[in-house]
Amino acid sequence: MEAVKKAFTTTDIYVSIPILNEYREVPLALEAERKINHQQLKALISGIAAFLANTKIVNPEKSLQICRDEKDNMLLECCLASKADFLITGDKDLLDIRNLPFNLKIVTPQRFIKEI
Numbered sequence: 001m002e003a004v005k006k007a008f009t010t011t012d013i014y015v016s017i018p019i020l021n022e023y024r025e026v027p028l029a030l031e032a033e034r035k036i037n038h039q040q041l042k043a044l045i046s047g048i049a050a051f052l053a054n055t056k057i058v059n060p061e062k063s064l065q066i067c068r069d070e071k072d073n074m075l076l077e078c079c080l081a082s083k084a085d086f087l088i089t090g091d092k093d094l095l096d097i098r099n100l101p102f103n104l105k106i107v108t109p110q111r112f113i114k115e116i
Helices: 002-010 017-032 038-052 070-082 110-114
Strands: 015-018 057-058 084-088 106-108
Touching: 015 017, 015 070, 017 038, 017 070, 038 084, 057 070, 070 084, 106 110
Parallel strands: 015 057, 084 106
Antiparallel strands: none
């Protein structure tokens, strides 16, 4: 747990407007599809709000077409705009990317914790 605390206190977290839109839309869609109940929706929104409290917003200017799941390109665009060193994800479509036109390590949360 100490490593997780260090990760959040020693790194900057970036988001873009498209990512914020997804954070707003997905929980509501999950509730509408009855995949979560209203209490779970409130907990999810609360967790997202806590996570976002310390983020920095960037405005990507370059559109990328790299990921096989096109919706995930917005994450790479955010990383490029923020000059991020790491993209931390469990998404296999992103983790499988091998050649990027910019410097970025795409890692799982567990690997990130080990690397910091």
